[in-house]
Amino acid sequence: MPSLFIPPDHFRELRHEEIFADPSRPLEVDLGCGDGTFVAGMAAQFPERDFLGVERMLGRVEKTMRKIERGQLSNARIMRLETAYTVAWLLPRTSVTRLHLLCPDPWPKKKHAARRMVNQDEFLDGLTRILIPGGEFLLKTDDAPYFEDALASFATREHQFTRLEWAEDEFFYPKTDFEKGWLNIGRSINRARWRYDAH
Numbered sequence: 001m002p003s004l005f006i007p008p009d010h011f012r013e014l015r016h017e018e019i020f021a022d023p024s025r026p027l028e029v030d031l032g033c034g035d036g037t038f039v040a041g042m043a044a045q046f047p048e049r050d051f052l053g054v055e056r057m058l059g060r061v062e063k064t065m066r067k068i069e070r071g072q073l074s075n076a077r078i079m080r081l082e083t084a085y086t087v088a089w090l091l092p093r094t095s096v097t098r099l100h101l102l103c104p105d106p107w108p109k110k111k112h113a114a115r116r117m118v119n120q121d122e123f124l125d126g127l128t129r130i131l132i133p134g135g136e137f138l139l140k141t142d143d144a145p146y147f148e149d150a151l152a153s154f155a156t157r158e159h160q161f162t163r164l165e166w167a168e169d170e171f172f173y174p175k176t177d178f179e180k181g182w183l184n185i186g187r188s189i190n191r192a193r194w195r196y197d198a199h
Helices: 037-045 058-070 083-090 111-116 121-130 144-155 175-182
Strands: 027-031 051-056 076-080 096-102 131-141 161-164 190-198
Touching: 027 037, 027 076, 027 083, 037 076, 051 058, 058 076, 083 121, 096 121, 111 131, 121 131, 131 144, 144 190
Parallel strands: 027 051, 027 096, 051 076, 096 131
Antiparallel strands: 131 190, 161 190
8 A cells, every 4th residue: 555645536525445444443643744753653653553644745745655664554644635624524524533733833923823723613623523432632732822722712612522631651642843843942842632522
């Protein structure tokens, strides 16, 4: 199976088996996966799960492909596509066990705050479409306003999402290239984890 996944059709909902052959295996998605450090690390640690990285930038996609191929990780793939569209429209319904959003573009200017994915109903509704009941959304960001926006957005959806404890080193979770960079210059990383409570 090639490491690069190209959707057969960008204008319809994908079927799970188009991405990975066995839909009974847990599927985790890394949005904006950077150079692939996280997705490759997770795939190597958890061979019983499947991992899809989503990244728009070609150079980062190529780096991720190299990591997947070097590690001979048959349970990891990368798709070059815009992340919000992928969640809102493309990923299969009720297919994702965990969705990771790690160090996303913070859109730091106040006038651009509406562009943050966690502020967009389309993205939040997309999470409820693609996550399995009991599935999780995990967020890490060095940007405090982005983190505060996420907390506020999910607070309005308490009937759908429950915030879970997430202690440092609670479970295996590789640091992304972005996170390492921020930590190296003394920035702190905010993290939050929510469970989708389907009704």
